[in-house]
Amino acid sequence: MSEHERDLVSPEADLDERAVEGALRPKSLDEFVGQERVREQLSLVLRSAQRRGKAPDHILMSGGPGLGKTTLAMIIAAELGSSLRITSGPAIERSGDLAAVLSTLHEGEVLFLDEIHRMARPAEEMLYVAMEDFRVDVVVGKGPGATAIPLDIAPFTLVGATTRAGMLPAPLRDRFGFVAHMDFYRPDELELILRRSAGLLGADLAPDAAVEIAGRSRGTPRIANRLLRRVRDYAEVRGDGRLTLETARAALSLYEVDDEGLDRLDRAVLTALLRRFRGGPVGLSTLAVSVGEEPETVEVVAEPFLVRSGFIARTPRGRVATAEAWAHMGLTPPPDAAFGAGALFGAAEEP
Template sequence: MRVPHDDGPPPPPRPPKGRKRPGERAAEAGASDMSQEPGRAALSPTVAGGEAGESLSLRPQSLAEYVGQAALKRKLEVFVRAARGRDEPLDHTLLHGPPGLGKTTMAHILAHELGVRLHLTSGPAIEHKGVLAGHLTALGPRDVLFIDEIHRLAPTVEESLYSAMEDGRIDLPVGEGTRARTIGFELAPFTLIGATTRTALLSGPLRDRFQIIEAIEFYGDDELAAIVCRTASILGVPVSGAAALEIGRRSRGTPRIANRLIRRVRDFAQVRGARSIELADATAALLELGIDSEGLDMLDRRLLTMIVENFRGGPVGVEALGASLGEPRDTLESVVEPFLLQRGFLLRTSRGRVATMKAARHLGLELPPGWQGALDL
């Protein structure tokens, strides 16, 4: 029985099928007038629901559609085919790597390739054993449970997960005091896919219970260009190969950023009245977004400039950098530094962070004599 709430006035009645509310008719009329106005851009979104709908449609559905990570795809394809041949669930899998590289997307793909349902949750959302038990008991045979940021599970929840992964059961306490007892729940055979950006924070006992442990690496510029072309095609936006490569080159090795940038470049091109995205359109839009020729954004340049000018090139501790920049340590370590380290703009030493000669040349900064970064030629 549904209990009424007094949270406010009732929602407006739905219009009959085939009819629209006045506001919707006005919005459509305005859009129609805008499309007929001379000089307007030819580019327009083609996916219903705005960018929320677009983000869902951009996710590849199979390993064949997934761009990049060739070695990882070959291994996972073997594991999936073997599991399906035995009519068994895929072994428990741990995916690790920086944010935005496609760990959640890979979980969707694995569930699709296995022909089973995917259940999504995250470490912070599983607050106690009861929540975990609710997720586990809802799984059907061979279903996939995906836990994002699995290193953030509470210790008591993690301990309950051990028996679920190894023995296919979970034990829950019932009652209190002298009447307390434990009831075991048998679980359907399932696959746990865990994702983490901080492998070092994952406890040893939990990590050892995964039979498949794979890293997702940063993407190359050509792979990101292919992702940009695929995304632009889905969005209905023509893009040249040179423009796609330029966007991919400045995407920090991360598909999530590449997809975000192609949307923003599309906006600039649309407002300028362009019928397709060319190299000049992409370059101008990325300049407006504050992303330079090496893919560094404003925070990257602030960090490197701070090391060179305020700390004489380094070394400097991450806590001092965070305080100087007004950014938390986690942001610097997990968001900013991985790309700068990969591209050779930053060194991480036992004494702290050191900006490299490449960083100084890119920023056009002069360096003091005897600077340690000069060793990195």
């Protein structure tokens, strides 16, 4: 399977795609579609801070990739009328890296720290003090003679984003005044996003085509916009430029994204689970070998969506196909199929 095929329905984005996404991002909370509860709560936090004339509490956003965390961080800065500084957890390898960023912030500036759960531990401990007291302690020297010099920094608002909230240490999580969880989007919300994006791209998107694309987008705006661009390409090269229902279906069929949003890797995993292992249970490593992929690829790329869609269940004995998986793949489960309550008990799952 090529990287292009796999990436089509991946919620992750490379640098080139992030540049394309920039033109489609909403610029204000009023333009932002979906996440109604988060938008309402966030609006109250920002308006209250503006009335007090102070920086708002630090904000943590959690949720899967592609759901709009970076977009909301940009909107927060825009709503506050301040600039946005962007960095990420993997880029903060030492406490000195964080001190260099914090010491150059201006008052009221917004610092967006993506993948905050991947930040180095020494930098994380420095961040505790910075968030509470707006101060960093710069250590000069080494060993017993080392001296910590306190350095005041301008009041700022930290917006942290994580796809794995459970990996955040409690002391760090507790220092955020507002925590927002980003949910997957409903199809009708994705339709609104697609119509807006089509307008910005200058594409003639039919309503039923928007419904079709939204239904295959895994509840993720990034995937919806990516599929929209591929359907647009197909319409321009093999059609008359209009994004009709027939064009959308033909394009998505060409790119092997089925009506449930499953791609080749997803179907390969289901096929192996159903045909080779009679629906399971089977361990992750065995399942990965059967489809020629690394266990991490199956666990991180394919499995989350298959579990969320109800096609696979993770049990103590291993991965088990559900009745929905058999039906979706057009297969009849054997009489001794493992799905059901009986699959929830047994030996420990294979790693």
